[in-house]
Amino acid sequence: AQTVTQSQPEMSVQEAETVTLSCTYDTSESNYYLFWYKQPPSRQMILVIRQEAYKQQNATENRFSVNFQKAAKSFSLKISDSQLGDTAMYFCAFIVKTSYDKVIFGPGTSLSVIP
Amino acid sequence: GAGVSQSPSNKVTEKGKDVELRCDPISGHTALYWYRQSLGQGLEFLIYFQGNSAPDKSGLPSDRFSAERTGGSVSTLTIQRTQQEDSAVYLCASSLSQDYNEQFFGPGTRLTVL
Numbered sequence: 001a002q003t004v005t006q007s008q009p010e011m012s013v014q015e016a017e018t019v020t021l022s023c024t025y026d027t028s029e030s031n032y033y034l035f036w037y038k039q040p041p042s043r044q045m046i047l048v049i050r051q052e053a054y055k056q057q058n059a060t061e062n063r064f065s066v067n068f069q070k071a072a073k074s075f076s077l078k079i080s081d082s083q084l085g086d087t088a089m090y091f092c093a094f095i096v097k098t099s100y101d102k103v104i105f106g107p108g109t110s111l112s113v114i115p
Numbered sequence: 116g117a118g119v120s121q122s123p124s125n126k127v128t129e130k131g132k133d134v135e136l137r138c139d140p141i142s143g144h145t146a147l148y149w150y151r152q153s154l155g156q157g158l159e160f161l162i163y164f165q166g167n168s169a170p171d172k173s174g175l176p177s178d179r180f181s182a183e184r185t186g187g188s189v190s191t192l193t194i195q196r197t198q199q200e201d202s203a204v205y206l207c208a209s210s211l212s213q214d215y216n217e218q219f220f221g222p223g224t225r226l227t228v229l
Binding site: 035037043044045046047050091093102103104105106107108 | 163217218
């Protein structure tokens with residue numbers, strides 16, 4: 001079975017500090033993509049960062065970066081210089097490339113940024 | 116429009132009624148996904164369309180749920196004989212193609228079954 005685990009249901013961080021959200025996944029496929037999505041209280045799901053499994057270099061988008069450990073099947077998200085607008089649910093997901101796209105989302109981590 | 120749109124934004128219905136939820140993907144996006152998000156929960160995959168065909172219907176919870184897509188564009192998710200456990204936010208997402216996987220999400224439809 002293909003699964004995504006986010007072991008931290010809730011986290012909090014002081015404004016301007018750094019926080020890391022964990023994600024582990026399980027698949028026997030070799031061709032897949034990993035994502036972090038953010039869902040603020042407005043409910044709109046927004047892509048934060050994307051990583052191709054065949055790339056060893058960790059993806060970075062401004063204050064957001066990932067630590068991708070393929071052998072360990074780990075894909076953590078680091079948020080630097082946390083801002084109040086980062087308060088949201090964060091979902092880890094992956095898409096397995098078979099004959100069609102199989103999409104699996106994790107249960108989410110609720111992040112609160114404290115002023 | 117510039118993004119994925121869904122209608123209605125909110126739907127309240129009585130148990131046993133049928134409901135139809137609509138998704139307008141971004142123009143040119145060939146892949147379309149439906150998800151269900153129960154209160155405080157993650158996303159539950161329902162169905163995926165590539166063009167008008169649905170190669171993966173494995174997430175549909177029961178035979179009361181069906182979906183179709185016509186013209187490679189608009190999709191409708193139909194729930195027949197709604198039950199209270201169907202209450203959730205139904206999210207639609209589209210992506211450019213199978214090979215470009217970023218999904219763009221709509222704002223969702225909040226369904227409440229009384």
